[in-house]
Amino acid sequence: MDYLASERSRSRRADPKIILPECKSILVLALPYTNTEFRTQNSEFSIAAYALGDDYHDVIPPRLQEIISFIETQIGHPIPNRYYTDTGPILERELAQRAGLGWIGKNSMLINPQAGSTFLLAEILLGIELEPDESFPTDHCGTCTRCIDACPTQCILPNRTLDANRCISFLTIENKGDIPEDLRPPMQNWIFGCDICQQVCPWNRFSQPADPALETKIPLPVxxxxxxxxxxxxxxxxxxxxxxxxxxxxxxxxxxxxxxxxxxxxxxxxxxxxxxxxxxxxxxxxxxxxxxxxxxx
Ligand code: B12
Ligand code: SF4
Ligand code: SF4
Missing domain, CATH: 1.25.10 (Leucine-rich Repeat Variant)
Structure with missing residues (x-):
């Protein structure tokens, strides 16, 4: 994931106008992916809940395009825009916090008090002014440390970031080479991604039903x-x-x-x-x- 640290990526993250010079507003959206497996997954092998349905990289962009078309129809002319979900050079969780969608938890997930953290984020950069929402004002983690205690590779750092090289999600998805031997036993039964720090989070009792496109499609158990x-x-x-x-x-x-x-x-x-x-x-x-x-x- 070196691309995240590159100079080009850093400057683009710091200033959306480098991505879209006309940018005046950013619309931040969330799509829930949770399903019953998230809580009850007890098969021999576990797969991150977001990955049980269709790929959100395919599902979300056409919907963002629809939103843009809707806004353009309301306004009566085309609007400069760029949209992203996951792949863009922007800090999606920070933008979501600033847009009032929730707080960044100790597990570094964006958590909403009415929906937990089981949703994916997307953003539309727009060349029009929108009335801004208040940023999310509070942190509801309090003294809880459940995610830190439960993480099998102890990769959750005190400053709400991760040592991504040790995260099972990185090891099983992004890492293209060997999995370091000392990190293999802590992988337990996760064959793609990891949900442990979200499964233990008390706020996920408020998870919303999955969008139909993200409901389980692949056969379980593997x-x-x-x-x-x-x-x-x-x-x-x-x-x-x-x-x-x-x-x-x-x-x-x-x-x-x-x-x-x-x-x-x-x-x-x-x-x-x-x-x-x-x-x-x-x-x-x-x-x-x-x-x-x-x-x-
Ligand atoms: C790289 C990446 C990873 C890496 C590193 C994760 C990490 N925590 O850094 C790996 C592969 C490990 C990973 C794993 C997962 N990921 Co990921 N990942 C990304 C990606 C592409 C970039 C994140 C990034 O830049 N990380 C680097 C660190 C430094 O950035 P950061 O955590 O965002 O932290 C910054 C801000 O949060 C901010 N900040 C921190 N605290 C505070 C407090 C305040 C008040 C403010 C204003 C700002 C702030 O400062 C930090 C430093 O700049 C984003 C998409 C995107 N473009 O943002 C998805 C994203 C974060 N991932 C996502 C998901 C779903 C996951 C997994 C759950 C998948 C899974 N089940 O296996 C796990 C969860 C692991 C975890 N506990 O975070 C979702 C999160 C949705 C949500 N509700 O939060 C995202 C947003 C993708 C999406 N479009 O939905 N991921
Ligand atoms: S996804 Fe798994 S390995 Fe990564 S921080 Fe959360 S509990 Fe730890
Ligand atoms: S498990 Fe506890 S500390 Fe971790 S993110 Fe959830 S509320 Fe915050």
């Missing part, structure tokens, strides 16, 4: 035999899912680690088959998993 998925099968199964981002090699790497963490000797034959995979990353992690299962016996 089977151990996924470790032998062919590229064509992976592409077919996850073509509309955020999991496609990890690619087959990342997904099977994660799965091998989780199978190793489960410590079930019955899984050794399937791990041995994965040792024949064309992809060295998968072979190496399968080898580690076999070793881990043997040492747990």
């Amino acid at each position: 089977l151990t035999s996924d470790l032998l998925l062919l590229s064509s099968e992976f592409n077919q199964r996850f073509k509309k899912s955020p999991i496609a981002r990890a690619k087959r090699r990342g997904y099977l790497r994660n799965l091998a680690v989780v199978i190793g963490n489960t410590g079930n000797a019955d899984d050794i034959p399937i791990l041995e088959q994965a040792l024949q995979d064309d992809e060295p990353l998968i072979r190496d992690h399968a080898k580690w998993a076999i070793k881990n299962i043997h040492s747990a016996k």
